[in-house]
Amino acid sequence: MSEIKWSETEEKIAKQAFEKAYQRETLALIKIVREQASQITKLEDLWYLHDLLSTKRHEIDGKYDYDHSTLVFVFAQLLKQGWLHHEELKGLNPKTLSKISALARI
Amino acid sequence: MSEIKWSETEEKIAKQAFEKAYQRETLALIKIVREQASQITKLEDLWYLHDLLSTKRHEIDGKYDYDHSTLVFVFAQLLKQGWLHHEELKGLNPKTLSKISALARI
Structure with missing residues (x-):
């Protein structure tokens, strides 16, 4: 997929879409974490939150790496x-x- | 320090003290996490919370391992x-x- 050429306009659209998805996903995660954290009463819940954050951090760091060679895959995943x-x-x-x-x- | 013998009464006192410290530390951590989480507005804060949980989980898992050979060191640390x-x-x-x-x- 790396042969795809992106015009200047397309580049702008792609970056905006990428940023929009990033904002949406991160804000949703913040909301979930705040809700979950407010209900924590025991250590087990705390480690559950830790596991969730570990998974999400890995996922988000990997996914939101703006790179032309993988952009179509990332956009497909985000859709x-x-x-x-x-x-x-x-x-x-x-x-x-x-x-x-x-x-x-797919 | 492993040569220290613990009588049945001492064992009971040690276990109670150990449990008490564990309860105190974990409840304090839960309070901190709930407070911090309620103030999260951006992804950076979320990863800061994740780092804090990683550190504390490692520390607590390591410290609260009831083992006679290390108990005096753990009690010293808890004090x-x-x-x-x-x-x-x-x-x-x-x-x-x-x-x-x-x-x-020390």
Whole structure:
């Protein structure tokens, strides 16, 4: 997929979409953590929260690495997970969009 | 220090003191985590909380391992850190107590 060329406009759209998904996912995580933490009464709950944070940190660090060679895969994943909506990718090359859509259906 | 013999009464006192310190430290940690989590607004704060939990989990798992060969060191540490009070060890062998007190002063 690394042969895809991104125009300046596409680059801007991609970066905005990427940032939007990042904001959505991180804000949702913050909300979950705040809710879970407010209900902690025992050490077991605390370590459960720790495990959740370890997993999410690893996942988010890995996913939000803006890299052209993996961008279509990341966008497909973000669409599937609901952090990004199709209309937010409007303006990208139709070929790129169809690749992303196809991957999102897998 | 492993040559120290613990009578049945001493064993009971040690276990109670150990449990008391554990309860105090873990409840204090839960309070801190709940407070910190309620103030989280950005991802950076979330990862800071994650780092804190990683450190504390490692520390607590290591410290609260009830083992006769290390008990005087653990009690000394708990006294120094304020999770245990001298009077809660009352009833232990005077020799054991003086070892713990000496170690707590280091």
